[in-house]
Amino acid sequence: MPEPTRFEKLVSELLNNLTERAAYQSARMFATGEAEFMTTTTLYGLVQCTRDQSGDECHRCLKVSAGDRPTAILGKQGALVFAYNCFTRYEIYPFYNESVGAAPPPPPSEASTPPAKEGGKRNHAVMIVLPVVSMVGTLIIFAAIFICLKRRKSITLFIRQPHVGDEENQNDGCLLFDLSTLRTATNNFSDANKLGEGGFGPVYKGVLSNGQEIAVKRLSAGSRQGLLEFKNEVLLLARLQHKNLVTLLGCCLEQEETLLVYEFQHNTSLDKFLFDPMKNRLLDWGRRYKIIKGIARGLLYLHEDSKLKIIHRDLKTHNILLDQCMNPKISDFGLAKVFDENKTRATASKIAGTYGYMAPEYAMHGHFSTKSDVFSFGVLVLEIVTGQRINDFQGSGHAENLLSYAWKHWNKGKALHLMDQSLGDQYDRQEASRCIHMGLLCVQEDQTKRPSMELVVLMLSGHSIAVSAPSVPAYFVQGNSNTGPDVGPRNRNSISFVSRNDVTISEMGPR
Structure with missing residues (x-):
């Protein structure tokens, strides 16, 4: 921003003027205005207070939030500051409807923020400052949301509308939904609309008044991981957009409810098709290969x-x-981690994930990296090819796991014997062999021998790439009808995966 000192002075003058108008001249305690910075640049501002306050209380709140802005945001082209009782925002583009004086979502209503009693203890307002072009600001605002959730306090969130060309933030139009809207859409969270349930809580199908279908994830009262998952989902999915990632439409934090709202996917999840003896026939090889490539991308x-x-x-x-066209969408970012680009791995204080899909270095020591995701992807590929569930493997009467079973067939030159019987002989031999080869490379015990996802995508695209033959995978066991279901790694610190379901483990200390 040219002439930062003059710009900062203009911001202060505009916001101070709006503060006076909102506190003492507006029955709605709301004011908007603009000021010319340069011939090509206009500064726009908005302030608003909850109407349960007196003019003096509103003035004090706005002076704190607008007048005492941290120096970290000075010179920014836009900023958003809000506390429980007031809201301030400025930009160099119009962000409100000037003709009707419409404002972005206001701070919490008087119902959720009772006035402080004279002489009593006042509620501490949590002020959140968001430079709209700063990733750090985004992290701050969502961390504050998490704090408010843990304290069960109400909060109003407004995420900026993206600028043209701001590709990474085209999904930043994440909205706050009214609880009444979601209750109506889901028929008051009726069992008839229930799609399933996970660690966060139940998921319901809903239909908005405009006809749009949605999926609503509702935090269970007894969920131990739900608040963490909520923070992760909103923090990450509001920033990420890709055709193979699920779309977060918004959230709801009202009364005692914590809800996430997603774009509805007509064909639910992959496991509902892949492991159903009737529905798996709908997954012909072309669809399976398309799903594998989409997940990889x-x-x-x-x-x-x-x-x-x-x-x-x-x-x-x-x-x-799976959407209406059976395109895959990666979902459930509740356990996801933002990874430092300068590091090759990190260590989790608590191991979280699902037995059978965890890489050995993560399951035993808590070490995770992109290669631990690659391991999970390899398991997925082998499940899709064989139609067998990793945690419910049935293999020729032998007590061995899917990874060992697949590798032994590959090693004997009989890889295509692994193919799901429901496919018959209706599949592309070259593509199937490529997937089995790649899947086994992804589940190598030594993470340095696993390919990157970039190499995986190239392989799936049909490029001729020289890759090594897979060796014995992680959790390898010799099939023996006289032995029990020992499916642990080949070392003394083994961990056995004998679960018969896909329950996500969210709190398990590193071994």
Whole structure:
């Protein structure tokens, strides 16, 4: 911004003027205005207070939020500041409807923010400052949301509308939904509309008044991981957009409810088709290959192409949604981690994920990286090819796991014997062999031998790339009808995966 000192002075003058108008001249305690900075640049401002305050109280609140802005945001082209009782925003583009004086969502209503009693303890307002072009500001605002959630306090959130060409933030139109709207859409969260349930809570189908279908994830009262998942989902999905990632439409924080609203996916999740003896016939080879490629592209975006480097940590068939055209959408970012680009791995204080899909270095030591996601992807690929569930494997009467079973067939030159019987011989041999080869490379015990998602995408695109033959995978066991279901890694610190379901483990100390 040219002439930053003059710009800062103009911001202060505009906001001070609007503060006087809102506090003492407006029955709605609301004011908008503008000031010319340069012939080509106009500054727009808006302030608003909750109407349960006196003029003096409104004036004090706005003076704190607008007049005492932290120096970290000075010189920015726009900023948003709000506390529980007042709201301030300025931009260099019009962000309100001047003809009708419409404002962005106001601070919490008087019902959610009772006035302080004279002489009593006042509620501490949480002020959040968001430079609209700053990633740090985004992290701050969502961290504050999490604090408010834990304290069960109400909060109003407004996420800026994206500028043209702001590709990374084209999904920033994330909205706050009224609870009444979501109750109506889901028929008051009726069981008839229930789609399923996970660690966060139940998921319901809904239809908005404009006919748009939505999926509403509702935090269970007894959920131990729900608040963390909520923070992650909103923080990450409001910043990320890719055709192979689920779309977050918004959220609701009202009364005692914590809700996430997504674009509805007509074909639910991959596991509902893949492991159903009737529905799996709808997954011909062309659709399966398309799903594998879509998941790979979505992971590549998370690992390499987005501004945030994301490790999903809970990739599994249940978390792959299918749209009306059977296109895959990676969902459930509740356990995801933002990864430092300068590091090759990180260590989790608590291991979170799903048995069978966890890489050995993560399951035993809490070490995670892009390669731990690659391992989960390899498991997914082998499940899609074989139609067998990793945690419910049935293999020729032997007590071995799917990874060992697949590798032994590959090693004997009989890889295509692994193909899901429901496919018959209706599949592309070259593509199938490529997927099995790649899947086994992804589940190598040594993470340095696993390919990157960039290489995986190239392989799936049919490029001729020289890659090594897979060796014995992680969790390898010799099939023996006289042995029990020992499916642990080949070392003394083994962990056995004998679960018969896809329950996500969210709190388990590193071994």
